Amino acid sequence: AIIKMSGLQNANPEIYESVGDRIVTDEEKNEEVYDCFDAREIFDLIRYINDPEHPLTLEQLNVVEEKNIQIDDTQNSLQVYFTPTIPHCSMATLIGLSIRVLLLRSLPSRFKVDVMISPGTHVSETAVNKQLADKERVAAALENIHLLNVINQCLKMC
């Protein structure tokens, strides 16, 4: 199985403050100018994803941050690094999968999306990254109704 459901991994996570709303510039309001996707826009898509075990968002747990998103709209390339709350978190794959599914549903299909663990923040970083990068295993996982329900719960308010 791609995830293991067990007891709480991190019973008392640290909670961080939310960033404010994006300030929309006049240039962005101009319909005639092509508006590239930027890191803030991607962050606004994924910041409200629910943590699988706490009634908190990935932003509140500092799992996702704007500074850990790299995007180049002209090259169709997007890298999202996420930071598990603890280095042994068994929910890391599920969290990464939720981010991947949300971006898959939200972004134009031209984007090549890589979702990875922030370097050095998880004991199984390489294994989790490999799993998340394997689109065949991701496709198979998303055909699992139980798992899809869990992911949809994480994405509920997004």
Added chain:
Amino acid sequence: FVKMSFNLVQSLDSHQDRVWCVSWNPKGNLLASCSSDRTIKIWGKEGGIWICKSSFADQHNRTVRSVSWSPCGNFLAAASFDATVSIWDRRNGEFECIATLEGHENEVKSVAWSCSGNYLATCSRDKSVWIWQTEEEEYECASVLSKHTQDVKAVVWHPNIDIVASCSYDDTINLYKEDDDDWVCFDSLAGHTSTVWSISFNKSGDRIVSSSDDKTLKIWQSYEPKNMEGIKVKQNSSCWKCICTLAGYHLRPIYSVDWNHQNDLIASCSADDSIKIFKQDDAECFDKRNEPVFNLVGNLEKAHLQDINCLKWNPKDSSILASCSDDMSIKIWNFSL
């Protein structure tokens, strides 16, 4: 750079989800395809145009990952994430499902027929490779091979003898043969640094090309007992060595590679949306057997709008290439040097 041309012959667009695999029948006049839309489709030419001749939607209830024709061209096998493999018979004019092979614990990733037509190999996320013996439409499991330590991505048979190769998420390629009524793994090829997605033999079967998530292609050479190079070989087995690595060409994982048995060209396709063609340099200054040099002779960027999952040379017309993609299309290409 050798002058080459890539022309799109036709785009086939009736799948409703990503297309995973395409396979030519031995005559090269029918193309089978399969998709996450759970269908298997058969394409053929009518009045100079490729059309969908049949579509099967009821056999599998999950993604169909791989399709393969028997060497006689009468049978088609399809492997699915639903853990089964279906066998289709077209001898009565229509395709009829005559058998369902069960046994794998979860997703079947690939299926392939041996050159003799006597064996079928399947592989799965359950880490095993199964060899099935076929006799008068009966399919019996002859062996379960559990050498891989991870998800097995593809199985491919040697073009002339009953040797089968498998490649895996464990980054290796394994080779198996029959030995005293049982199947054994006689060599394991390590060198790739991530998942090996695809493998293909050359025409004589003494070389393999592999493609990987590590963005490289590797060429492996077989050394037989008493080889001139003095490479140590286990009794009665061949030993395989990596003799060339093609790096820096593809920018993302390489999902499929196919060695053309008529003109020796190698075609590869990737999540970078490109198709690339490689040709061995035949200049006398190279040790062509042990240290060959391969050059890029064809490069088609943006061949599809998304990841390209599989490509296959037509077995009869060496200038025809079929590819399929996450963009839900299959494309037929004409490539010439």
